[in-house]
Amino acid sequence: MRALMRKIHNRGHELGLHPSFNTYLDKHQLQREFAALLAACEEEGIRQDRWGGRQHYLRWQAPDTWRHWNDVGLSYDSTVGFADHVGFRCGTCREFPVFNLQTREMLDLIERPLIVMEGTLLAPQYMGLEDERALEWIERLSTTCKQYHGNFTLLWHNSMLATPELRRLFEEAVAIAV
Numbered sequence: 001m002r003a004l005m006r007k008i009h010n011r012g013h014e015l016g017l018h019p020s021f022n023t024y025l026d027k028h029q030l031q032r033e034f035a036a037l038l039a040a041c042e043e044e045g046i047r048q049d050r051w052g053g054r055q056h057y058l059r060w061q062a063p064d065t066w067r068h069w070n071d072v073g074l075s076y077d078s079t080v081g082f083a084d085h086v087g088f089r090c091g092t093c094r095e096f097p098v099f100n101l102q103t104r105e106m107l108d109l110i111e112r113p114l115i116v117m118e119g120t121l122l123a124p125q126y127m128g129l130e131d132e133r134a135l136e137w138i139e140r141l142s143t144t145c146k147q148y149h150g151n152f153t154l155l156w157h158n159s160m161l162a163t164p165e166l167r168r169l170f171e172e173a174v175a176i177a178v
Contacts, residue, residue: 019056024055074109114155
């Protein structure tokens with residue numbers, strides 16, 4: 001895992017946190033997992049100015065999850081998206097500062113809205129699309145994001161690269177989104 005982390009970092013990509021299932025409501029566990037990531041990266045000579053990530057299974061609850069991410073020192077979150085349909089859950093494709101409605105304060109956290117997750121497009125319990133229709137959705141949403149100078153945030157799980165067909169689909173999706 002550390003060799004993979006070094007490879008990702010050396011290619012100029014950012015590493016991020018993908019905390020465990022219940023951390024969306026457990027600040028102390030989130031802190032432990034973030035500290036473990038930071039320690040491993042420090043040992044490997046990996047340094048970044050910003051750290052962010054996404055909650056497991058898109059588990060998120062306002063305002064708690066954002067407050068916890070802010071409190072442990074994460075810079076951005078990319079959890080807020082639909083599990084059952086691709087699109088603009090946040091109403092935008094642009095990063096935005098997070099505001100805590102309960103305390104009426106701006107947090108030091110940025111939300112990078114999740115626009116597309118491959119499982120949403122392909123899984124039968126969600127949209128259940130064939131490859132070509134999935135690519136059409138990716139193209140449509142990517143084009144919309146470009147039109148509004150926003151970010152097209154695509155989540156593609158490594159388990160969805162297990163076959164040559166899935167790798168081809170991923171490569172086509174990335175080519176469309178760039």
